[in-house]
Amino acid sequence: MAYLTKSDSPGCVDFDNLIVDYAEDDLSTHDKVKDIARLYPLRPMSNLIALCRRGQLRVKSSDSNFEFREGEVFICPPNVDFDDINFSDDFECRILCISDHLIQGVLRNKADVWHHAVYINQPNIFSISAVSQEEFKHYYTLIRSKLTNHDDALPKEILLSVVRAFLLELCHYLEGTRNIDRGQKLSQGKLLFNKFISLLSSSDVKRQPITVYASELAITPKYLTMLCLKYSNKTASEWVAQYTMEEIRFYLKSSNLSIKEISAKLGFSNMSHFGSYVRKRLGRSPSEYRHGKS
Numbered sequence: 257m258a259y260l261t262k263s264d265s266p267g268c269v270d271f272d273n274l275i276v277d278y279a280e281d282d283l284s285t286h287d288k289v290k291d292i293a294r295l296y297p298l299r300p301m302s303n304l305i306a307l308c309r310r311g312q313l314r315v316k317s318s319d320s321n322f323e324f325r326e327g328e329v330f331i332c333p334p335n336v337d338f339d340d341i342n343f344s345d346d347f348e349c350r351i352l353c354i355s356d357h358l359i360q361g362v363l364r365n366k367a368d369v370w371h372h373a374v375y376i377n378q379p380n381i382f383s384i385s386a387v388s389q390e391e392f393k394h395y396y397t398l399i400r401s402k403l404t405n406h407d408d409a410l411p412k413e414i415l416l417s418v419v420r421a422f423l424l425e426l427c428h429y430l431e432g433t434r435n436i437d438r439g440q441k442l443s444q445g446k447l448l449f450n451k452f453i454s455l456l457s458s459s460d461v462k463r464q465p466i467t468v469y470a471s472e473l474a475i476t477p478k479y480l481t482m483l484c485l486k487y488s489n490k491t492a493s494e495w496v497a498q499y500t501m502e503e504i505r506f507y508l509k510s511s512n513l514s515i516k517e518i519s520a521k522l523g524f525s526n527m528s529h530f531g532s533y534v535r536k537r538l539g540r541s542p543s544e545y546r547h548g549k550s
Contacts, residue, residue: 282358283419285400286351302353303374304332305426307384307392311347316340324349324381327389329429331373331380335489350396354419360502362420366427367502368457373430375453375488376446382429395422448473449487452480456499461523463500466492501537508534508546515542 281302306329313324315338324330334356360367374380384392395418402415455472456462469492470477481492488495500522507518519530519542534542 282355283399283403284353285396285403286353287349302334302355303359304330304351304353306330306332306349306351307389307396309348309350309389309393311344313341313343313347313349315342322381327386328381328383329392329426331426331430333374333488350393352396352399352422354423356498357502358416358419359423360498361505362416363423363427364502364506366424368453369427369430370423371453371457371488372450376450380430384429388425388429391425392422395425445483446487448475448480449483452484452492453495456495461521462496462503463523464496466496469496497537504534504542505545508542515546518542 306324308324308326308328308330310326312326313330315322315324359370363370398418399415399422402418451473452469455469466477466480470480473480477492484490484492484495490498503522504518507513507521508515511518513521515530516527519527522530524530524533531541534540534545538545
């Protein structure tokens with residue numbers, strides 16, 4: 257199995273005043289056809305991005321049946337399970353698995369584009385031009401090379417800058433498919449889930465009770481969580497926690513705000529509560545995380 261990864265030491269990327277930490281399982285590459293079935297169900301928080309280079313793949317499940325053909329990109333969110341996967345003898349593809357944390361941290365203001373496209377349009381399959389296919393191949397090769405043949409003296413931000421460029425290219429295509437989808441009628445449930453993600457991504461203070469978001473959508477908290485589970489396999493609370501943690505990481509690593517100011521900006525009642533929240537999820541105090549202490 258072509259499962260390639262970084263060293264155990266964390267790295268960070270700094271571009272446009274943005275720093276992203278990444279860990280062991282945030283990024284991997286796969287190019288062995290026989291191992292595709294082993295990727296399902298995807299490990300939690302991992303997104304699959306695949307380009308079909310040759311042949312075709314047929315997938316069946318209780319909810320959907322589809323084919324993935326040459327020249328198409330297939331994007332799949334975490335925690336998806338398919339009943340049956342079959343591929344032609346000549347099938348060839350390249351796959352990147354990228355964690356939700358890394359995608360959201362790298363994309364930031366484009367993360368809602370990703371979430372709308374990936375979670376609402378399942379399965380998300382679209383064709384790309386021959387030129388774009390070659391670019392995908394080059395991105396894949398470069399990312400794999402940086403993962404396996406990196407020089408310890410080489411800044412880690414180089415790898416993540418390549419990942420960011422690749423994801424921005426994908427978002428360009430996803431925004432195009434999103435514009436097409438706007439002309440189609442979405443179910444009420446999908447519309448509400450879309451609105452929840454938009455509310456969450458645009459809120460200055462993301463860590464709010466689910467009742468606040470549900471009230472904005474004129475639905476009950478229970479129904480909001482049911483919709484989130486249906487379309488993303490994550491609860492509304494898990495979505496809020498995910499966005500909150502990326503805000504915390506961003507402000508601790510890339511801003512000059514004091515920890516007290518960050519705590520207040522993100523809606524925590526006091527520094528003690530903020531410190532406990534960060535330590536529980538990152539295993540370090542805000543100060544230790546900011547200064548890279550383990």
